[in-house]
């Protein structure tokens with residue numbers, strides 16, 4: 001993904017638990033190994049990204065002993081950004097602060113990218129997780145920094161790789177019209193082969209095998225959801241307590257199943273707890289309609305309201321990554337098993 005010379009934003013999107021952060025971490029490792037200076041920030045709506053970005057860049061640059069004294073000026077600037085913008089409650093008016101923060105982000109990226117390019121690195125690769133959460137001004141500054149290098153003769157020394165919820169589709173162009181050129185890549189559920197590999201490969205390194213039946217049972221339980229794969233792998237391993245040369249059997253997967261369900265229930269619970277009453281009514285109605293995708297009109301009719309009346313909670317739930325469009329006015333929950341969990345909760349005692 002890094003052999004493109006800068007260019008537009010590269011954005012991985014998908015709902016929670018699909019492995020976007022893990023993917024981004026792996027990409028960062030690869031970028032470092034391939035000779036890029038890297039930095040990592042996580043989008044936040046309560047503070048500017050500028051000080052965090054400056055801190056990360058400063059640490060990375062100090063770690064590169066080869067830069068030596070040549071990095072002095074750049075480090076000085078980055079330290080200043082942290083001091084001036086990183087102090088909570090600094091008495092700067094909101095407007096002033098945000099334009100200074102924007103300038104700081106653009107400058108930090110451009111200076112660090114150029115410096116890296118001129119000092120034995122390919123350039124700077126910035127990883128932005130939860131992009132949709134970042135403040136509008138910060139999102140704009142990130143895109144502007146990329147835009148500044150557009151058409152640069154030597155190629156762009158800055159690449160930005162982002163990850164976030166599907167609402168990134170709106171969060172990017174909202175920040176800058178040229179954001180429309182972003183390369184969006186969907187991160188979806190895992191295929192059966194990917195689930196099998198995720199379980200088999202780490203075990204193999206410890207000389208433990210999964211039987212075909214065990215893998216079959218795990219694939220069925222996981223329903224392609226990475227977080228669930230992680231739990232199945234962990235809980236099954238604890239049930240089997242394998243030593244070198246052992247075989248994990250389907251029985252171990254079954255033994256672990258209850259614990260996996262309990263842990264998944266924790267995830268469902270925390271998602272439900274964050275919903276507004278209006279969103280919760282929508283979710284209850286949708287869950288009652290089954291595990292497959294559900295027509296929006298059916299949800300409205302179950303709530304005895306018009307289709308328009310459900311458009312707000314629908315959009316909010318999509319933005320939060322709880323549900324996602326499934327084509328033709330239909331919707332589905334993003335986490336397998338969620339509908340059943342909600343139905344079980346709603347069964348009258």
Ligand SMILES: Nc1ncnc2c1ncn2[C@@H]1O[C@H](COP(=O)(O)OP(=O)(O)O)[C@@H](O)[C@H]1O
Pocket residue numbers: 014015016017018019020021022023190194198226227228229230
């Ligand atoms: N390719 C994968 N195969 C198996 N498990 C994965 C994979 N990618 C991520 N996971 C696991 O899924 C969970 C969610 O991953 P995370 O990267 O935090 O997702 P997201 O950022 O999309 O919410 C973690 O427990 C992670 O270890």
Ligand SMILES: [Mg+2]
Pocket residue numbers: 020021022129
């Ligand atoms: Mg994440």
